[in-house]
Amino acid sequence: MNINQKKIIDLIEELEEMVETGNTLPFSSKALISPEDALDIIDELKRELPAEIDQAQKIVNDKERILKEANEEADKIREKAQQQVNSMINESEITHLATKEAESIVENAQNSAKEIRVGTQQYATNILENLLNTINSLAEKVDLNKKEIEKIR
Numbered sequence: 001m002n003i004n005q006k007k008i009i010d011l012i013e014e015l016e017e018m019v020e021t022g023n024t025l026p027f028s029s030k031a032l033i034s035p036e037d038a039l040d041i042i043d044e045l046k047r048e049l050p051a052e053i054d055q056a057q058k059i060v061n062d063k064e065r066i067l068k069e070a071n072e073e074a075d076k077i078r079e080k081a082q083q084q085v086n087s088m089i090n091e092s093e094i095t096h097l098a099t100k101e102a103e104s105i106v107e108n109a110q111n112s113a114k115e116i117r118v119g120t121q122q123y124a125t126n127i128l129e130n131l132l133n134t135i136n137s138l139a140e141k142v143d144l145n146k147k148e149i150e151k152i153r
Contacts, residue, residue: 005134008048012141015041019148030152038149045142049135056131063124067117074113081105 018038022031085102 005052008045008052008138011041011045011048012138012145015145016141019145031148032152033149035149035153038145042142042146045138049138052131052135056128059124059127059131063120066120070113070116070120074109077109077112078106081109 015038018033018041019031022033024031081102084105085098
């Protein structure tokens with residue numbers, strides 16, 4: 001959990017504590033809290049959430065960069081394998097062995113590139129799902145607290 005996430009959670013907990021410890025109306029479960037204090041916390045949450053969104057965008061950008069690098073590396077490996085094949089083409093038995101080796105290298109390069117792509121995509125998906133869950137949870141808590149504040153008004 002990074003500092004920004006911790007701050008958002010702290011703000012929500014502060015808002016929850018404010019609601020939980022507010023004076024209650026007689027014969028009611030409604031709590032009296034300071035609208036100014038609650039709105040200050042909500043405003044601060046609104047300022048902090050864009051940082052979480054920026055972090056998610058950075059993760060997406062990193063994923064794209066890693067995929068691009070993996071594809072470039074796979075292309076280099078395929079090109080090198082093709083060069084090796086071309087240099088051995090004129091020799092019959094050696095050419096036969098070289099062709100098999102080159103195909104194996106290309107297949108290995110393709111498999112490696114695929115594994116890198118799959119792993120990177122899974123990593124980015126997991127990070128984004130965790131971030132989305134956190135943001136959704138925070139949004140639900142903010143909405144609940146906002147509704148409680150509006151009920152008090």
